[in-house]
Amino acid sequence: MGLFNWGQSQEDKQQLATFKSELDALENRLDTFLAKLDERVDVLLSGFIEEAPSVMAEDDRFGQAYYRFSSAMNGQAGNMREKLREVLEKQIEPVYYRYSDTFSVESEAYSILREWRHRCARKADEWEEQLRHRVDEATEQVERKDYEPVFEQMMNTYWQQCQSVNCRQCGANLNIKQVYYYSAYVTCAYCQTQNIFEPGAMGRDIEHTARKLAEQRSKHFMDAHLERKNEERSLYEQMHELQLTLSTQEFMTKSGPVYEQIRLLESKRIQAENEAPELLDKYYRNIFDELTKLLPDLEEHHEKFFKSLQANYQRYESKRSTNL
Secondary structure (H helix, E strand, C coil), X not given: CHHHCCXXXXXXXXXXXXXXXXXXXXXXXXXXXXXXXXXXXXXXXXXXXXXXXXXXHCCCCCCHHHHHHHHHHHHHHHHHHHHXXXXXXXXXXXXXXXXXXXXXXXXHHHHHHHHHHHHHHHHHHHHHHHHHHHHHHHXXXXXXXXXXXXXXXXXXXXXXXXXXXXXXXXXXXXXCCCCCCCCEEEECCCCCCEEEECCHHHHHHHHHHHHHHHHHHHHHHHHHHHHHHHHHHHHHHHHHHHHHCCCHHHHHHCCCHHHHHHHHHHHHHHHHHHHHHHHHHHHHHHHHHHHHHHCHHHHHHHHHHHHHHHHHHHHCCCCCCCCC
């Protein structure tokens, strides 16, 4: 077949031109589709940022309305991601497999086809990564809040209210010295009567806000964790691209300048892969340490919760196999 030996005849040149034209047309259609998706993302996120404040202002204390609102936004973003994957599966992959069954893997035609497929996949991956980043940025912008003054104000209000809580028997002040999150019996220091103290919603809100504040104080660990994960993925993709350029001899002997580049990238990738879970562990450890500083009477509860959470996320840790 002429496509195996381009340039040998006029027919070969025509086949080459037709082949490249088909690939270029499909890639251009993919570019156009990605541009349209970007426009839809612009509309989605601008609407989310604009409407979120009013949703949050009218929300209940549990944030259920905002949760539904943000979930709907994430759902639409997910639908766009699925549409993109559908385009790859139904329009890019079939063309690749149709021609890959025709060309020899040693031919120039197969090399062009493989690079085209890889380029299209990379564009899709980059778009998905950009979408994730934009959604995260929009969510952070909407939810950004300094919980330091909020928590301080809540605690001040709580202690002020406690000063007006008196014994139902003798009328003496109950002199409450700790934060109660749910109904509790408090003994009067004067007549020893057991009083039921109802902290109401404020007690539960204090615990919830303390968690938000602890997460805010620990955010730098999560940022570093995500940075390492992204670094590991980027290094892996760089390795994959270099592996595609290896000759059969380099691949079989595991030697040569390109293979050495891959080894160097693998060393950096492993370091990032090992550091990512360590930083995640520091993130959660710091959250519960901060919670204990804010609500010291719950230290035992915090420690049990941390151990349970740690066991759960460590159970699902996995490492990539590169077979170098």
